[in-house]
Amino acid sequence: MRALKTLLIILLAVVALAVVLGITGPKHSEISRSAIVHAPVDVVYAHANSLQRMAEWSPWAKKDPAMKVTYSGTEGVVGQNSSWSGNANVGSGSQEITALEPLKKVGLALHFKEPFESEATSDLDLVPMGDSTKVTWVFRGDNNFVSRIYLAFNDMDKMIGPDFEDGVAHLKAQAEEDARTKEAEARAKTYRGYTITPVDRQEMTFAGHRATVKWENMDKFFTKEFGGTAKAAEKAEVELTGAPTALVYKWDEAGKQVDMFAGMPIDASQGTAIKGCDLVTIPGGKAWMIAYQGNPAGTEEAHMAMDEMLKDKGLELRLPVIEEYMFNPQEQPDTTKWITNIYYPVK
Secondary structure, three states, rough: HHHHHHHHHHHHHHHHHHHHHHOOOOOOOEEEEEEEOOOHHHHOOOOOHHHHHHHHOOOOOOOOOOEEEEEEOOOOOOEEEEEEOOOOOOOOEEEEEEEOOOEEEEEEEEEEEOOOOOOEEEEEEEEEOOOOOEEEEEEEEEHHHHHHHHOOOOOOHHHHHHHHHHHHHHHHHHHHHHHHHHHHHHHOOOOOOEOEEEEEEEEEEEEEEEEEEEEHHHHHHHHHHHHHHHHHHHHHHOOOOOOOEEEEEEEEOOOOEEEEEEEEOOHHOOOOOOOOOOEEEEEEEEEEEEEEEOOOHHHHHHHHHHHHHHHHOOOOEEOEEEEEEEOOOOOOOHHHOOOEEEEEEEE
């Protein structure tokens, strides 16, 4: 009988202790890990703005390679959801994107089913630091009665902190590798400080006139041809389909003159009769482009960059060179904001 009383007292003491711990134990848990990622914030954000991208560096994926994951909702938007079920190391549950602040934050709501039912949030915060980004991964959860008893004897930070460190390290490695790849691609497209991009041009028909023009008379020639062509097309009820354009067939350094066609792109399907204008059709095909910013009178260095690129890549120019003047001097007098698209078609 005395042994039974002793056992009962011990049991009551254990229950009392559990109640005390359940009441006084930690009501909230917060764990975070940070890293400096040597990659621009847009590169880092691209590795975290969808549940599929996050899964690529998640520390739990390698804890159970056979873990089953299903996705629902639109990838990369608030409301996207995923559910997982795996071994004892990962349990089961679901998560949902609750916040997306481009280049700043990704927020998640977590619902754990196994090993025990609980709710939590997880945020990935990004702070740009020039060419690098500070990444902080934060876990926050409210602890229920059972969890508070458990956490009285277990350190949450020690339990899942290493997983968060592992995840941040994987994100860092992936983003930095991506940044190196993008940088190498950009260097391969950069000549004399200009980024040269490959494009596919559609066949286009231009109305205007071709002439050999002295360099000092080019502005007058453009003014006359662009304005005159626009009026002639309007009178002929033919739609203009783009910006004023120069087609350059020969740049004569010795004679300080240029053989060019100056005019406007038109909708050739509406007819090809525009009184007072000649028409020329440029076939579509591969081309390389520079978006030059500033007064087009200063494009010499950009054209030299194009020549270097063609030689470097072993490409053959297909004349004419095309310059599209994507600005209106009357509407934008600041020449530093003028954009000229330079195209070098290639064979």
